[in-house]
Amino acid sequence: MERKIALQVDHVTKVFPGVKALDDVTFEVAVGEVHGLVGENGAGKSTLMAVASGALVPEEGRVIINGTETVGDTEKARALGLAIVRQEPALMPDLTVAENLYLGVSEAERPSLMRATSWAQRLLEQWSDDVAIDASERVVSLNPEQRFIVEIVKALATKPKVLVLDEPTEHLLAEDVERLFQRIRSVTSGGCAVVYISHRIREVQQIADRLTVLRDGQGQGTYDASNLSEQQIVELIVGGALDREFPPKAAAGRTDIVLDVAELRGHGFSDVSLKVRKGEIVGLAGIDGNGQREFMRALAGLNRCRGGVAVNGKSASLRQSQAATQSDIRYLPGDRHREGIFGDLSVRENFSVRSLSFDTMRGLIRPKSERQRAQEAVTSFAVKTPTIETPIRSLSGGNQQKLVLASVLASKPKVLLVDEPTQGVDIGARMEIYKVLRQAATAGTAVIVVSSDAQEVAGLCDRVLIFSRGHIVKELRADEVSENNITSEVLTATTERERGSASISPFWKWAAGDWAPLVMLALVICALGLYAAQVNESYLSTRNLSGMLALVATLAIVSYGQQALMLVGGIDLSVGPLMGLMVVIQSFFLNDGASLSHQFAGWVIVFAVAVAVGVLNWLLVDPFRLHPMVATLATYMALQAVSLLLRPIPGGLISDSVVDGIGLQLGFVPIIAIVAAIVAVALEFGLFKTKLGLAFRGVGSRAEAARMAGVRPHLTLLSAYVGCSLLAGVAAVPMMAQVGSGDPSAGINYTLASVAAVVIGGASLFGGRGSFVGALLGALLITQVNVVTSFLDLGDSWQSYLLGGMILASVALYSKSREMAVAK
Incomplete structure (x- = not known):
């Protein structure tokens, strides 16, 4: 039986200054199909969908949505039924959730503005009966997970004929990932075509019917998802076999304590004590909202706290982020777009901003030193960028993440706090980041990692501390550190997740x-x-x-x-x-x-x-x-x-x-x-x-x-x-x-x-x-x-x-x- 094609991208080429993002790419999605689109960061996935949605105009090629050709016209693409959920939610922070949802749907789907709040609340409740999002709240007050849920609800509210999901689960908990999969199955059964872009290969295998691989802006073929193993998909993505082993863990027996935390308490956590030794990576695990992320932000001086913290035996001040930095504590944020990068500044400036003291003399920046260090970092961290003067916002998510990590490490911190180290990063870049973190630990940096990926925590960390309701309830060491043990301890430690919007007074x-x-x-x-x-x-x-x-x-x-x-x-x-x-x-x-x-x-x-x-x-x-x-x-x-x-x-x-x-x-x-x-x-x-x-x-x-x-x-x-x-x-x-x-x-x-x-x-x-x-x-x-x-x-x-x-x-x-x- 011949497939009816909902979206066809035909022989598209897109060129940016210094790079060919797409090179004669053809891609199609059938009605009622979930089509996975996979590839490394910078492979061209998001660019391809931007062309499909009309946000970018290609140099060559055409886009056909439900039989109608459209290129470079977002309004027409929307009118033809295309909706897209982007890696960074396209929401207006100073508007309420209801107002964002109102603008996100077509004129025909909009209620009166007087009834927008109640209408939006009903849409949110269709996502979950106990959804912790108030439609009258401004988007700026939502946490990353809630913003993604609003973005997904907005796309679903348009009753799309073609739904593009670009890394939709990076900020979602397991329960919301399952809700998303239920909605995907529901809309495809009704004839919607879904493009599912993700670095999480297991998710793609679980939800996709077919998948297309992109590498360096070129298509590498389309396959039935069920006929490929995870390893085969990885090899198609990277162009050959990839060492997927985590770097060797620290040798046992080290006693040099780099970070010593004694009875630290703050909003969301209390009486937390831990020690991190030289060469060691410690993971913090638990259902989100149980204090591990709040504890890490307190160590970074971003949240208020009380208690004792010492770095290499010297008392550290955490009254604000600058004080924590002066105590040689550095933080790699999980929300890269809001806290990690300066989008309009160049790669060079984003790299040097955290370690300017290495490039200054008597308060003046030495441009030659700054350029040299930035170029060395780009090379050693394999950051793909046309030049070091390229605005960082034009880089792919994985390359942004690697540059931010390079920037943090360039300041030579004694303590490195890492929140979601590989969020939105492809499999190849993940392995590079793991090696860099291990090298930093071996060099004497105390590394603490918070991650929602139990496999990542198990493979990367020497010890794992399980958080529940603001307390450490379990410590896993040596052979106890495994994905199954982490998941089991997390699930049995608490059955209730704290929800809400950052407990604003x-x-x-x-x-x-x-x-x-x-x-x-x-x-x-x-x-x-x-x-x-x-x-x-x-x-x-x-x-x-x-x-x-x-x-x-x-x-x-x-x-x-x-x-x-x-x-x-x-x-x-x-x-x-x-x-x-x-x-x-x-x-x-x-x-x-x-x-x-x-x-x-x-x-x-x-x-x-x-x-x-x-x-x-x-x-x-x-x-x-x-x-x-x-x-x-x-x-x-x-x-x-x-x-x-x-x-x-x-x-x-x-x-x-x-x-x-x-x-x-x-x-x-x-x-x-x-x-x-x-x-x-x-x-x-x-x-x-x-x-x-x-x-x-x-x-x-x-x-x-x-x-x-x-x-x-x-x-x-x-x-x-x-x-x-x-x-x-x-x-x-x-x-x-x-x-x-x-x-x-x-x-x-x-x-x-x-x-x-x-x-x-x-x-x-x-x-x-x-x-x-x-x-x-x-x-x-x-x-x-x-x-x-x-x-x-x-x-x-x-x-x-x-x-x-x-x-x-x-x-x-x-x-x-x-x-x-x-x-x-």
Whole structure:
């Protein structure tokens, strides 16, 4: 019976600078089939699937999904039913789980945004009845396992016709691996084609019907998975026989103690004592969440702890990671992408950053020494990279891992802590890493390894300590160290796994949320207002409040534009001069006696200029890739120059009728202040309850993940820049009534004030987080501080002191809360 092909990649060639990633590769997956794709790191597996998904455009070849040809079009590939789970989940960290799932499915599958949280929770519960993931939590607070589960659930929610799973089990526990296999069998029985990419050969044999081998970007054939042994698959992957033996273990009888830990306790573990001798590798095993990983991070100075730790007989400080490093303790993280590499830095820089003291003289880096050491490390660790100046993010996972290990070892630590040493690494690279770790131990380094792979722990480690509920409950030595014994002890030591998102305290979880800045600002505003009223009764007079609210409205409206831009990771330093230019232009059109048509022309011109400035800023930042601060600073100076050319000195009185119209009041409250408040609420609703607001936050949180979810980052950035300039133009209207004439310097102070209002209101400087109501309250507090200092007879310098203090306090609190809310 002829197979119906769901995915066909036909004679594809893909070339990157210095390397041919794919060389005339043909690959196909049938409907209802699980097709394994195996090969070493850098063999081209992920590149092939990136081509299939439309994320990469090949130099040659074609991609056919369910009979339709598509190349380089992710939207079309998604529409044809292709879903992909990547090695690094394509999630937006500042968005909630529900919002990520919402963006991850097609328009037809999406519920109302109002019901997204309950809908997402039902999807998560389909994965597991007792799933420990709250759909309303931000992704940034999830641990690696939970992020992968969300990514898998997202892909399954699309009801795919072709499902690509790229190393899907690297962060999953055994129970979730089994759940994944159940879902794979379920979707294939319904006609879905599954591509399963993994370095875990046993898993591929267990789940795949057929498998294709890639080596050095070339196909090595397709085989029935059941007809090949594990050893045969390995030989196809590496191109010959491979020594799969673990390196010899340490000889018994050594007494030199390198690391001595006495009754160490911290979050997740207590009263842990151990000694590691020279030449020895000690493994920590146990069901995840039982304290072994928390203990290792405490030794690295990343988690707080109490107790005694000595390295070669000298007391070690673990109060922070820098102190642990000074005590010659180094840590190799398991989550390479978040903690191990600096993605945009070169291979050379990633290698040398942990051992810069070897390349410096009197505080200055010696480039020749740095290059030489980096090149030697690349050679000795067999890191595949075009040059040492290649950005490390472009390397395969295994090569990144080897370079990070080389970097850590280059610092010559006395104690080496290794978390999941071969996660996402092919079989050949694994053996190289095992040999390097053994060589380090033999040279005198105390090596401690945490791994979820019992076979790896048994083959690599001299002793194994079993953790359960934060305690060491069993020690295996010599012949006792075997895969069966480790698995047996782990399973019998505890039947319950601690779950959750890093046990974040309720206060820090609240402080990292969206409401905290609003509540704290409201309390500060009320407290400051009450104090000022007690000192000077005139503070609460209708005249003072009316004038203050008018100033608040002006600052608030321009701050909304700044907030919109900060949400997508931008900033606009040109808003102040733009506001000034608006007033200068109108000083030629809104004079006494000017006709309505003349005045109307002025309004058309100023808002056309605002749109043009927004487009200009976008062009400089997005297509021309200038940093937002550089680009908008250039615009700042250009706009200020134009204003000075038009009005070298203030002039051109604004018509009294226009000023009176702008200053209309409802009681003692200016109409413009009411408008500003209504706009804040409307924008806040749009930010959290509309697709456009979700797109803004998604792009600011992680632009590439947003693009994969169907958001258009370029169009979103354009909207943000134009919107910011338009809101600055609107803010110029009440400022016009306050200034009364064409003053070219009138708006300059609003640039920094708008940034301050947004920051105080809870925005993240890196994008993805913010609040328009927070920006309104920030504007109110800044204006209130300026007014209060006058009522309290304080000098103008106090305005700067108080404002600077508020900014520092806000940034410190919000940054700390968001740091505490991140899963470790």
